[in-house]
Amino acid sequence: xxxxxxxxxxxxxxxxxxxxxxxxxxxxxxxxxxxxxxxxxxxxxxxxxxxxxxxxxxxxxxxxxxxxxxxxxxxxxxxxxxxxxxxxxxxxxxxxxxxxxxxxxxxxxxxxxxxxxxxxxxxxxxxxxxxxxxxxxxxxxxxxxxxxxxxxxxxxxxxxxxxxxxxxxxxxxxxxxxxxxxxxxxxxxxxxxxxxxxxxxxxxxxxxxxxxxxxxxxxxxxxxxxxxxxxxxxxxxxxxxxxxxxxxxxxxxxxxxxxxxxxxxxxxxxxxxxxxxxxxxxxxxxxxxxxxxxxxxxxxxxxxxxxxxxxxxxxxxxxxxxxxxxxxxxxxxxxxxxxxxxxxxxxxxxxxxxxxxxxxxxxxxxxxxxxxxxxxxxxxxxxxxx
Amino acid sequence: xxxxxxxxxxxxxxxxxxxxxxxxxxxxxxxxxxxxxxxxxxxxxxxxxxxxxxxxxxxxxxxxxxxxxxxxxxxxxxxxxxxxxxxxxxxxxxxxxxxxxxxxxxxxxxxxxxxxxxxxxxxxxxxxxxxxxxxxxxxxxxxxxxxxxxxxxxxxxxxxxxxxxxxxxxxxxxxxxxxxxxxxxxxxxxxxxxxxxxxxxxxxxxxxxxxxxxxxxxxxxxxxxxxxxxxxxxxxxxxxxxxxxxxxxxxxxxxxxxxxxxxxxxxxxxxxxxxxxxxxxxxxxxxxxxxxxxxxxxxxxxxxxxxxxxxxxxxxxxxxxxxxxxxxxxxxxxxxxxxxxxxxxxxxxxxxxxxxxxxxxxxxxxxxxxxxxxxxxxxxxxxxxx
Numbered sequence: 040x041x042x043x044x045x046x047x048x049x050x051x052x053x054x055x056x057x058x059x060x061x062x063x064x065x066x067x068x069x070x071x072x073x074x075x076x077x078x079x080x081x082x083x084x085x086x087x088x089x090x091x092x093x094x095x096x097x098x099x100x101x102x103x104x105x106x107x108x109x110x111x112x113x114x115x116x117x118x119x120x121x122x123x124x125x126x127x128x129x130x131x132x133x134x135x136x137x138x139x140x141x142x143x144x145x146x147x148x149x150x151x152x153x154x155x156x157x158x159x160x161x162x163x164x165x166x167x168x169x170x171x172x173x174x175x176x177x178x179x180x181x182x183x184x185x186x187x188x189x190x191x192x193x194x195x196x197x198x199x200x201x202x203x204x205x206x207x208x209x210x211x212x213x214x215x216x217x218x219x220x221x222x223x224x225x226x227x228x229x230x231x232x233x234x235x236x237x238x239x240x241x242x243x244x245x246x247x248x249x250x251x252x253x254x255x256x257x258x259x260x261x262x263x264x265x266x267x268x269x270x271x272x273x274x275x276x277x278x279x280x281x282x283x284x285x286x287x288x289x290x291x292x293x294x295x296x297x298x299x300x301x302x303x304x305x306x307x308x309x310x311x312x313x314x315x316x317x318x319x320x321x322x323x324x325x326x327x328x329x330x331x332x333x334x335x336x337x338x339x340x341x342x343x344x345x346x347x348x349x350x351x352x353x354x355x356x357x358x359x360x361x362x363x364x365x366x367x368x369x370x371x372x373x374x375x376x377x378x379x380x381x382x383x384x385x386x387x388x389x390x391x392x393x394x395x396x397x398x399x400x401x402x403x404x405x406x407x408x409x410x411x412x413x414x415x416x417x418x419x420x421x422x423x424x425x
Numbered sequence: 426x427x428x429x430x431x432x433x434x435x436x437x438x439x440x441x442x443x444x445x446x447x448x449x450x451x452x453x454x455x456x457x458x459x460x461x462x463x464x465x466x467x468x469x470x471x472x473x474x475x476x477x478x479x480x481x482x483x484x485x486x487x488x489x490x491x492x493x494x495x496x497x498x499x500x501x502x503x504x505x506x507x508x509x510x511x512x513x514x515x516x517x518x519x520x521x522x523x524x525x526x527x528x529x530x531x532x533x534x535x536x537x538x539x540x541x542x543x544x545x546x547x548x549x550x551x552x553x554x555x556x557x558x559x560x561x562x563x564x565x566x567x568x569x570x571x572x573x574x575x576x577x578x579x580x581x582x583x584x585x586x587x588x589x590x591x592x593x594x595x596x597x598x599x600x601x602x603x604x605x606x607x608x609x610x611x612x613x614x615x616x617x618x619x620x621x622x623x624x625x626x627x628x629x630x631x632x633x634x635x636x637x638x639x640x641x642x643x644x645x646x647x648x649x650x651x652x653x654x655x656x657x658x659x660x661x662x663x664x665x666x667x668x669x670x671x672x673x674x675x676x677x678x679x680x681x682x683x684x685x686x687x688x689x690x691x692x693x694x695x696x697x698x699x700x701x702x703x704x705x706x707x708x709x710x711x712x713x714x715x716x717x718x719x720x721x722x723x724x725x726x727x728x729x730x731x732x733x734x735x736x737x738x739x740x741x742x743x744x745x746x747x748x749x750x751x752x753x754x755x756x757x758x759x760x761x762x763x764x765x766x767x768x769x770x771x772x773x774x775x776x777x778x779x780x781x782x783x784x785x786x787x788x789x790x791x792x793x794x795x796x797x798x799x800x801x802x803x804x805x806x807x808x809x810x811x
Contacts, residue, residue, distance in 0.1 A: 093432055
């Protein structure tokens with residue numbers, strides 16, 4: 040049990056370069072903009088913003104969000120297919136609660152966001168991994184799995200993946216595979232849970248269209264979040280899905296009783312977008328994180344043994360470092376931390392084991408000097424293990 | 426499907442006195458105080474407040490909440506037994522998800538908060554009603570039910586009740602029954618979900634100690650909320666439970682992934698309490714709502730047929746009106762609305778039917794004139810039905 044009460048989730052240890060984080064840069068959180076937006080809300084529409092909110096999310100945010108998505112992604116979403124959520128994790132939790140039963144099979148990309156696996160396990164889903172390669176989820180392997188399951192008379196309920204700038208691998212599913220996946224999902228009546236919280240954090244070129252936008256039949260649900268592009272403490276995101284799924288979520292007991300999730304902060308975010316602050320914020324994040332990514336991949340090249348391998352991520356938060364075959368990143372984590380550098384061992388991102396020779400390195404929460412220093416320290420540790 | 430996008434959950438129809446609401450008075454929502462608190466937070470602790478929050482809730486709010494509870498209820502709660510929630514409905518939803526399995530029996534007070542029943546049904550719990558009388562839940566009937574179930578080899582997982590100023594009945598469980606219930610719960614290893622969101626809205630005298638405080642063994646969970654005493658749009662409440670239950674909730678996938686619920690608004694509420702604004706707000710609410718209650722019970726006496734019966738609620742939001750035996754409040758709702766007055770039919774508050782001759786009347790959202798007018802209109806409708 041913790042002795043003192045923490046305020047926040049991160050735990051930055053002095054003297055350690057924390058590549059293990061998955062958080063935005065604290066210094067870039069837009070305090071002034073949020074205050075400006077809160078002022079607008081509380082001076083202009085306080086009684087709406089402080090009341091029980093509409094179950095779908097407040098109309099003001101849905102309107103701002105749809106206009107923003109159209110502007111930045113070039114796609115128009117009917118408001119009946121948009122819902123405000125308490126962040127991507129809450130949305131995943133809600134979907135599992137409402138659309139799955141204990142014992143259902145959930146296919147999960149491997150590697151994938153480790154805490155999403157925990158959410159699904161809380162709902163007693165049986166997790167079956169589907170492998171990825173450098174182009175993202177292997178749709179051929181998915182098809183094999185689906186065929187095999189069908190032969191056994193089992194129908195998986197959903198497939199969970201981080202399609203763009205994957206957590207942990209940084210890889211983006213190619214357009215070709217997105218299309219193939221959309222078709223397959225439709226054929227097998229599989230719900231694709233597309234966790235797409237990094238989409239707007241591209242550092243080179245705009246990613247391919249979402250799987251959701253390629254599945255007009257409605258077998259995909261796409262999750263977005265304000266956590267990475269605005270502020271995680273607001274606990275706010277959105278979901279794109281069929282009107283039927285949106286309606287099912289709106290009619291859940293918890294929303295019927297308590298009203299829309301994060302209603303007040305939803306108003307604040309609507310005002311933040313309305314004031315033009317979101318575009319500005321994302322521009323700042325892209326420039327800052329792009330540089331940090333560049334410094335990290337440069338420093339890895341300078342300091343790591345030649346047996347190590349990584350791809351330069353085109354966006355998102357992470358570099359996925361592969362060590363020499365046989366190395367176990369869990370085993371030498373303590374040594375690394377003693378040497379002043381930390382990471383998340385790759386094994387955590389696999390539902391069924393594997394990934395021992397990988398490390399997830401975050402570059403968004405660290406200064407350029409820290410990144411350089413961290414890579415240097417990691418290199419020293421790795422040379423000792425060779 | 427809705428044609429326009431609503432912003433808020435209430436739907437006030439011009440010309441109708443809406444006794445059916447369950448919301449605080451919009452005009453009393455403390456916009457200025459929330460802005461003041463938001464300013465403090467964003468100028469003093471923005472990077473903490475906008476980050477991923479601690480799973481239990483931010484330390485700053487837990488500290489303020491514990492001090493406040495000690496001041497207003499005279500009881501000190503160790504911080505290991507306190508958790509910040511996204512409101513009472515979210516807490517109930519989370520407890521159902523983590524501590525029950527589909528098919529489990531949940532005993533529910535009858536009548537009880539109708540939307541809590543919806544939350545439990547989403548988790549596929551089997552709801553078994555336990556009757557109440559003018560002293561609250563009938564603990565003797567509960568004991569009979571427990572004995573009967575035990576004989577059949579069934580162990581109910583939890584009991585849900587609104588113990589203080591019950592929604593819809595306004596009745597407060599007596600101290601004697603609270604003690605008996607606490608003992609019984611311990612004996613039968615039953616989790617008592619004490620939904621206690623109206624506790625601080627007493628208009629005459631402080632209610633008896635919570636069931637939670639009478640069960641040192643830890644078989645009770647008590648839910649509190651800032652929705653009724655501050656602002657529902659903040660989606661924030663708290664839970665008092667054993668350290669084991671608090672830890673289980675903190676370790677859920679959704680909190681591990683997204684961090685504490687409503688983290689930013691939790692900081693705002695902590696600052697709101699710190700500034701002394703919560704005590705002030707509750708004082709205002711008590712004075713205003715007490716007067717409205719008095720006017721409502723007076724107007725009912727003036728305008729309703731003598732066959733009608735109600736108890737004066739000592740706190741909370743509602744008067745629970747019993748009509749003559751055989752009258753069906755669902756059947757003449759339309760007539761009442763045509764006559765410019767609305768209410769919620771009593772049948773909605775019973776898990777298994779019954780309550781047809783009851784109406785729930787809310788008095789917190791209406792002006793004194795509206796209350797008077799509404800009672801007059803309702804009386805006219807009722808006289809026509811006699």
